[in-house]
Amino acid sequence: MEVLKLQELLPRLNGFFPVTGEDGGNYTQLWLNGGEKMGLHKKTKTVLTELAKFFAKDVTLIKKQAAGVLGYSKDLPLLLTPQLVLIPVKVREASFKDEGTLGYAIFQNIETVQPVKEGIYKASLTFYDGSSLFTLNTVHKLRQKLNEAVDLIKAENRRVNLGVRFESLLACEESFLDRYRL
Numbered sequence: 001m002e003v004l005k006l007q008e009l010l011p012r013l014n015g016f017f018p019v020t021g022e023d024g025g026n027y028t029q030l031w032l033n034g035g036e037k038m039g040l041h042k043k044t045k046t047v048l049t050e051l052a053k054f055f056a057k058d059v060t061l062i063k064k065q066a067a068g069v070l071g072y073s074k075d076l077p078l079l080l081t082p083q084l085v086l087i088p089v090k091v092r093e094a095s096f097k098d099e100g101t102l103g104y105a106i107f108q109n110i111e112t113v114q115p116v117k118e119g120i121y122k123a124s125l126t127f128y129d130g131s132s133l134f135t136l137n138t139v140h141k142l143r144q145k146l147n148e149a150v151d152l153i154k155a156e157n158r159r160v161n162l163g164v165r166f167e168s169l170l171a172c173e174e175s176f177l178d179r180y181r182l
Contacts, residue, residue: 006047007054014127017091017103018044026099033129044100055080069155070148075102077145079152083108087145089125090136105133107149113142
């Protein structure tokens with residue numbers, strides 16, 4: 001799938017998660033509003049990279065920024081924009097090396113987190129469209145990730161506001177210098 005196609009699906013996207021294809025390949029399943037699911041012949045990590053590129057961002061830098069705010073560096077919520085934060089969700093156990101276990105749910109589309117006892121699953125994310133995703137994360141861990149997403153949004157808003165204030169100060173300084181130049 002090209003970046004443009006992912007862009008078109010973004011308004012309907014609830015998340016993207018690793019799945020094993022019929023051929024045993026490591027692929028991604030897009031979850032769209034209304035319960036629609038779409039398979040991609042790409043690893044979840046590749047889909048994440050393409051989504052970040054759409055916003056002119058680098059995943060490594062997004063992770064570093066999140067680690068700086070949250071104080072740890074593994075399985076971080078990822079802020080692409082304040083309106084689009086990705087929550088890491090463990091959806092399966094790895095059967096072989098490099099088989100992805102983490103997918104990403106869109107924070108803004110998550111309605112609730114509930115405990116479940118369905119085989120190996122521990123919690124369920126319910127999206128605003130009514131669809132539910134069973135996860136291997138605990139309810140506590142998922143709620144922690146949701147709270148951290150809020151922390152990332154607040155940190156980004158502070159960063160942006162600081163930039164606005166700095167630009168304001170620069171404008172005042174220029175005005176002052178223009179007024180009192182010798």
